[in-house]
Amino acid sequence: MIFLVVYIGAIAVLFLFVVMMLNIKLAEINEKKYRYLPIGGLLGILFLFEIFCIIDNDLIALIDSGVSIANSTQLVEANSSQLNSDLLTLDGGIAPIFYKNLLFTEWSELAENLTNIQSIGQCIYTYYSYFFICASFILLVAMIGAIVLTHHQSVYVQTQKELFQNTREFSKTIQKHKGRPVFT
């Protein structure tokens, strides 16, 4: 729970930062607020209409509505009661023994437990490795693009010279000048 709170807090702060960074003037927004409303509203209503069409047509059970759920449950109950009566009518001792010695197998114990990440990994590194590689190339292109579009190759670059810094001797960093001080 505490992780969730921290996470949401962090995301909220991140959003605030982004909003702060954006240079949006409130007046501009107000001016263009209703400009695209008619066409946007029309398209939205059309879209909603389509979605309602789907809901009416496709999002119903495949079973014919004549056989309702109530009917089907009754059917199941009838079957089970018949089964019970059959078992009871079996001669004396057999039915209880049958129930007593019934072996149950807990299949859930036998199944290998995998976390979500593990199961995704098992898919994505084996059968769907192509998707994984493709996604990695998308990220590579995003990186190249970000660098190309924002990196300034200026001429006067002050680069760090590792060799020069590492080979600098400690004793020679501060030197005592003999004679009069040199001001440049």
Added chain:
Amino acid sequence: MVQPFPDDFKPVLETDFQIFLFENHFKTVFPEIFCLFASVLLLIYGVLYARIHQANADTLRRKMKIFPPIMVNHVSLLVILAFLLTLILMFNNPIMHATIFYNTLVCDDLIFFCKILIICSALLSVCISLDYVRKQALNAFEYIILLLLATCSMLFLISSADMISMYLAIELQSLCFYVLAAFKRNSEFSTEAGLKYFVLGAFSSGVLLFGCSLIYGFTGITNFSELTKIFSCTGENQHFTGALIGMIFVAVGFLFKITAVPFHTWAPDVYEGSPTSVTAFFAITPKIAILGLFVRLFESSFYDLNTEAAFSLQLGTTQGVSTTFNKLLSMEFTSTLPWQKIFLFCSIASMIVGALGAMNQKKIKRLLAYSSIGHVGYFLIGLCCGTVEGIQALLINLIIYLVMTINIFAIILSPVRRDFVHSVQRIKYISDLSVLFKTNPILAITLAVNFFSMAGLPPLAGFWGKYYLLFSAFSCELYLVAIVGGLATVLSCVYYIRLVHISYFEKIQNRLIFERVPKINGWILAITFFFILFLFVSPGATRRSTSITRSLLQRIEIRDHITDRHA
């Protein structure tokens, strides 16, 4: 009462992944793998070379200016080499027909053909822009590597057999394109083009993904071939309205990318703003990839989705609207398939808007953008037909369009010396062409022939493309679209011939001189010019070359046999 399972009875649950998983699969996509590796290696090479150069410069002259090394030339030559090697690998590929990587990629003859076209067009567009890139000082080798990556992604796009692989490939391609459009950072036009392309492209990708998710939600399937099977079983009472809306969204997402008309508004701005070499690439290559994918998606996967009878029965509420819509467009629409309606509308609208929009343009790149919108309209005719003849006409037209566009961009990318505005050392306005005949008559003849061909005047190549397309449209009784296509050709003649008129007869308006055309541009110009001029000697050649679509043909015949629709 729970009894533990006996130990020796426990099945072995570890999976052995040393099995034949993808044993031969990498051989099938060897050209693509080579292409990807080449791009990554060239990227590493570029970065290291720049670093080493800088380090050397540091040690040699510490206080001097350190310029970044000019690498775009030799990296682009290496990329051309990589394209050539990919072509060779493609032709020598041992496995031509396969479904690989767990049903995510597929190879067959149609895909092979489209891949060859894509690589050729990318290769040629790099070749013609070599000189331009040098002159414009687009001094970043990443430009050419992004081109290579975009081409790879298109190869993957065309051979994808699954919604997810399709989406990933198209995202990779679009991301490369956004960066390429904004590549000239110091130009405001280019940044605007990049931003516009990014916003609208991201939106269209979202629409596409929404469509895919709707289809997945209502069928539970992302694979194309399985979609074919499930949709071919739709009878009178069964219907997939949800999947239909998903299909519409997928179509809209792709029509955005291909600049068909209701979704075309970004195209002129992006084409104008991005560097001309990138425009040349945009104008040709992605269209081939997406149209190839269209053929596979709509001629096989969505082909049987909700035939008209089932459609109008189920959407009882919208029936009134749909019938008036049908009457509005044409009578023959009543017998068309749902996906055909979308493409028929887009095709007619693209042809008309492409022809009318180009009339009033002053800048040559905007004009070519509208011209390409018009051409997309013609391509969609071939797609609408839904017959093998239509697909063949589409592929023939793709070859001819590729050749014509390469030719025109080779002319536009040729260097120009301008007296007053030194920053614009290339053809920008239409009026710049007025000096063409006086300074470079051979180039003027090439331009004139190319524009006549694009307009569709009889003996030239462009005529044959349109001839096959309109013929196939007539043969499957799409009269309206064929007639509009013919009329749009007449309309588009006006602005194509106006350009020829400007280049030959008008007074010189702008003071500029055409410089010597670079050698490689010259060769490409000559070859494409001869192709355009002499195709009429044997127009069947292109038709024969597209006969490798016979596997697709067989598939469609089998499907028609099964579903017993569409003679």
